[in-house]
Structures are given as structure tokens and as C-alpha cells.
Ligand SMILES: [Zn+2]
């Protein structure tokens with residue numbers, strides 16, 4: 001069951017990548033002669049990597065929650081609706097997930113096998 005926070009795997013991955021990028025960016029900065037700014041540049045790179053990973057983790061968690069029909073915000077049961085594509089009207093099918101407990105809503109373009117071609 002998806003928790004409220006990214007999984008341990010993501011946290012470990014995040015820590016390792018962030019540290020690796022800090023070291024790499026610091027080294028690059030020293031090589032190009034920015035010795036004074038090296039640690040600041042390293043820190044900036046690390047923060048950017050951490051933010052990117054955090055976003056990925058959130059998207060990953062939401063996708064898992066949607067697959068299990070659980071609300072990513074409050075863990076209640078999600079309701080799904082599918083709107084088929086209609087020739088001459090809506091070109092792609094739309095899948096909608098909705099939580100009646102907290103109002104969470106997510107839509108994605110999804111053309112199912114039964115959507116009109
Ligand atoms: Zn459809």
C-alpha cells in the first residue's frame with residue numbers, strides 16, 4: 001500500500017545521487033578554476049538533483065496509487081470513469097480518477113481497445 005512519503009528505495013537512491021552529484025560538481029568547478037565557488041556549485045547541483053528525484057518519486061507514488069485505485073492523498077477508494085473517443089467528436093479516450101473523500105481528481109488521455117477508431 002502506498003504511503004504518504006516516497007519509499008525507502010527512492011530515499012536511498014536520492015541520497016546516493018545527491019552525494020555523487022555534489023562531489024562531481026565540486027570537482028568540475030575546481031577543474032575549471034572556480035575553486036572559491038566549488039562547494040556552492042556542488043550544493044546547487046545536489047539540490048537540483050534532489051528536487052528532480054523528489055518529483056519522480058511523487059509521480060511514481062501517484063502512478064502506483066492510481067493502479068491500485070487508492071487516493072494518493074487520503075488513501076480512500078478511487079472511482080474511475082472512462083470516456084470513449086468518438087469519431088468526429090473527442091479524438092482520444094479519457095480516463096478519470098476521482099476521490100470522493102478529499103476531492104482529488106486526475107485525468108489522463110487513454111484510448112482503450114473499445115474506443116472508436
Ligand atoms: Zn474507450
Ligand SMILES: [Zn+2]
Pocket residue numbers: 071072073074075076099100101102103104
Ligand atoms: Zn482522497
